[in-house]
Amino acid sequence: xxxxxxxxxxxxxxxxxxxxxxxxxxxxxxxxxxxxxxxxxxxxxxxxxxxxxxxxxxxxxxxxxxxxxxxxxxxxxxxxxxxxxxxxxxxxxxxxxxxxxxxxxxxxxxxxxxxxxxxxxxxxxxxxxxxxxxxxxxxxxxxxxxxxxxxxxxxxxxxxxxxxxxxxxxxxxxxxxxxxxxxxxxxxxxxxxxxxxxxxxxxxxxxxxxxxxxxxxxxxxxxxxxxxxxxxxxxxxxxxxxxxxxxxxxxxxxxxxxxxxxxxxxxxxxxxxxxxxxxxxxxxxxxxxxxxxxxxxxxxxxxxxxxxxxxxxxxxxxxxxxxxxxxxxxxxxxxxxxxxxxxxxxxxxxxxxxxxxxxxxxxxxxxxxxxxxxxxxxxxxxxxxxxxxxxxxxxxxxxxxxxxxxxxxxxxxxxxxxxxxxxxxxxxxxxxxxxxxxxxxxxxxxxxxxxxxxxxxxxxxxxxxxxxxxxxxxxxxxxxxxxxxxxxxxxxx
Amino acid sequence: xxxxxxxxxxxxxxxxxxxxxxxxxxxxxxxxxxxxxxxxxxxxxxxxxxxxxxxxxxxxxxxxxxxxxxxxxxxxxxxxxxxxxxxxxxxxxxxx
Numbered sequence: 001x002x003x004x005x006x007x008x009x010x011x012x013x014x015x016x017x018x019x020x021x022x023x024x025x026x027x028x029x030x031x032x033x034x035x036x037x038x039x040x041x042x043x044x045x046x047x048x049x050x051x052x053x054x055x056x057x058x059x060x061x062x063x064x065x066x067x068x069x070x071x072x073x074x075x076x077x078x079x080x081x082x083x084x085x086x087x088x089x090x091x092x093x094x095x096x097x098x099x100x101x102x103x104x105x106x107x108x109x110x111x112x113x114x115x116x117x118x119x120x121x122x123x124x125x126x127x128x129x130x131x132x133x134x135x136x137x138x139x140x141x142x143x144x145x146x147x148x149x150x151x152x153x154x155x156x157x158x159x160x161x162x163x164x165x166x167x168x169x170x171x172x173x174x175x176x177x178x179x180x181x182x183x184x185x186x187x188x189x190x191x192x193x194x195x196x197x198x199x200x201x202x203x204x205x206x207x208x209x210x211x212x213x214x215x216x217x218x219x220x221x222x223x224x225x226x227x228x229x230x231x232x233x234x235x236x237x238x239x240x241x242x243x244x245x246x247x248x249x250x251x252x253x254x255x256x257x258x259x260x261x262x263x264x265x266x267x268x269x270x271x272x273x274x275x276x277x278x279x280x281x282x283x284x285x286x287x288x289x290x291x292x293x294x295x296x297x298x299x300x301x302x303x304x305x306x307x308x309x310x311x312x313x314x315x316x317x318x319x320x321x322x323x324x325x326x327x328x329x330x331x332x333x334x335x336x337x338x339x340x341x342x343x344x345x346x347x348x349x350x351x352x353x354x355x356x357x358x359x360x361x362x363x364x365x366x367x368x369x370x371x372x373x374x375x376x377x378x379x380x381x382x383x384x385x386x387x388x389x390x391x392x393x394x395x396x397x398x399x400x401x402x403x404x405x406x407x408x409x410x411x412x413x414x415x416x417x418x419x420x421x422x423x424x425x426x427x428x429x430x431x432x433x434x435x436x437x438x439x440x441x442x443x444x445x446x447x448x449x450x451x452x453x454x455x456x457x458x459x460x461x462x463x464x465x466x467x468x469x470x471x472x473x474x475x476x477x478x479x480x481x482x483x484x485x486x487x488x489x490x491x492x493x
Numbered sequence: 494x495x496x497x498x499x500x501x502x503x504x505x506x507x508x509x510x511x512x513x514x515x516x517x518x519x520x521x522x523x524x525x526x527x528x529x530x531x532x533x534x535x536x537x538x539x540x541x542x543x544x545x546x547x548x549x550x551x552x553x554x555x556x557x558x559x560x561x562x563x564x565x566x567x568x569x570x571x572x573x574x575x576x577x578x579x580x581x582x583x584x585x586x587x588x589x
Contacts, residue, residue, distance in 0.1 A: 096573075097573055098572070098573065100566075100569035100570075100572055100573075101569070198548075198549035198550055198551075199549075199550050199551070199552070212547060212548040212549055212550075213549065238555075238557070241554055241555065242548065242550040242552070242554075244550070244551075244552065245552075245555075304538075306534075307534065307535060307538065310531060310532040310534055310535050311535065313528060313531075313532060314532055314535075321509060325510075328510070329575055330574075330575070330576075330582055330584055331570075331573070331574060331582055332573035332574060332575070333573070333575065334575065335575035335576065337585075338585065339585070340585050340586075340587070341584050341585050341587050342510070343512075343585075344584065344585055345510040346510050346511060346512035347512050349509075349510055349511045349512070350511050350512035350513070353511070358511055358521075359521070359524055359525065359528075361509050361511065362502070362505050362506060362509055362511070362521065362525060363525055363528055363529075365505050365508050365509040366501075366505050366525070366529075369505065369508060376532070378545055379535055379536075379538075379540055380532075380535060381545030381546055381547060382540035382543040382544070382545050382546075383535055383538055383540065383543075384545075384546040385543050385544055385545060385546035386538070386540070386543060388546055388549075419524065419527050420524055420527065420528055421527055421528060421531045424528075424531075434549075435549070436549065437548075437549025437550065437551065462551050463551075
């Protein structure tokens with residue numbers, strides 16, 4: 001089936017004229033029509049736009065100037081501004097927001113010839129690890145526990161993107177990752193997700209959550225496909241003040257590099273107490289796979305790991321309280337009328353934001369407020385420095401790190417909702433790399449005893465995505481992960 | 494560090510310009526207190542002399558030429574305005 005292809009495979013088929021971009025796009029639109037009502041993975045589907053882009057890709061190919069992703073159908077996380085296509089951030093406050101411009105990442109993907117099928121669901125303003133906080137309702141994970149009908153979460157915040165890729169509704173999707181929002185959903189859905197180095201992809205036109213952490217990245221079904229997407233997404237952009245002015249390496253070539261002689265660090269602090277045996281087991285297998293391919297496995301220490309999540313929830317909420325101040329019901333977004341201007345602001349924001357977003361804005365406001373700034377925000381920034389220092393020291397000894405991606409497999413919709421801290425602990429293995437700004441990638445490594453996918457995380461040095469791709473590809477080769485979810489295009493009900 | 498009483502939650506909500514109904518206060522107070530209780534552990538680290546890290550970018554901010562690079566986008570800017578008169582955003586009367 002066309003929907004089962006990888007991006008690399010589809011590009012080869014398009015080049016050989018085995019099928020057209022229009023046929024490939026139609027196959028995915030049909031799959032979306034069949035499965036999205038259940039999965040709720042798209043907030044907005046744009047079939048007419050997609051078919052027009054596919055026709056343009058076919059024409060470009062016929063004329064011999066097809067872009068590197070010409071005719072490849074992808075989904076865009078609904079946090080990326082898309083010109084003339086509604087962009088909601090999964091928040092009611094942006095229910096009717098139609099951006100007059102494109103984010104740099106989506107513009108670059110379109111310039112490369114990619115076909116955009118629609119806007120993928122997410123946690124509201126990318127704040128969450130389950131997709132439960134979306135104002136457009138939860139996304140269902142296409143995977144189920146063996147023999148059970150319980151609906152599971154796809155992780156978050158890029159849960160819609162992950163579900164779309166897993167269920168074969170698109171060949172790839174964009175995600176954003178602030179504390180694990182690409183990697184944890186990739187782990188929960190048996191897909192591959194890469195958070196590049198902070199600064200690698202432009203943040204211009206991505207609705208901001210925490211600007212010192214937000215980073216866009218690709219999600220797909222293979223490591224190579226992520227490399228192909230990232231090549232189109234990355235690069236210097238003068239419109240983002242923290243965009244890195246560096247050349248973009250050949251990531252796809254990096255996937256073919258051997259790991260022979262590489263030193264891979266195993267941080268002892270990532271062996272969290274109470275971690276399921278299946279995860280400890282898959283982590284051990286990952287080490288063996290790399291050793292068998294000639295890598296040297298080295299035990300290392302990142303002593304401040306356990307302070308990652310508390311640091312993150314101060315830094316990220318402080319930045320979000322500032323970034324989300326712009327939603328005031330005046331220049332764009334929804335408005336609730338009030339008695340005076342202040343009342344208008346307060347009613348607009350009370351009605352427009354969901355519970356998790358409000359909680360984070362309030363927490364961020366508190367840690368930045370007079371009398372608490374030093375105790376919370378300044379101290380968190382100092383601990384962030386120590387976390388970065390941990391990575392800098394470790395990377396003087398090893399080329400990359402191998403860890404589990406998440407402390408559990410996908411959980412059920414409605415679980416872990418008792419208190420916010422329980423949910424936040426989902427990010428314990430992903431947050432430190434975000435705070436340090438280093439690249440990290442989740443690759444599916446196997447299934448747990450209930451048949452749910454588990455991912456392994458590879459963390460690399462700043463701007464050394466190439467090593468991360470090499471190690472992830474080595475894991476992928478050894479894992480031979482071919483399991484598929486119960487809900488996917490073409491699967492028998 | 495101060496405990497989080499209802500008056501403090503109200504004060505933060507006011508600063509954040511989010512209207513909070515009385516019925517919402519207890520749950521908000523409990524959630525915020527739980528998160529603050531959890532982040533208290535940062536207090537056990539010795540951060541003496543540690544330079545705060547404000548961002549993950551491995552660079553100094555770039556300078557750019559002080560020139561106009563964009564403009565004349567009135568319609569695009571006003572296209573999503575919830576209230577508009579001519580080329581202006583409208584808000585409730587601020588000055589009596």
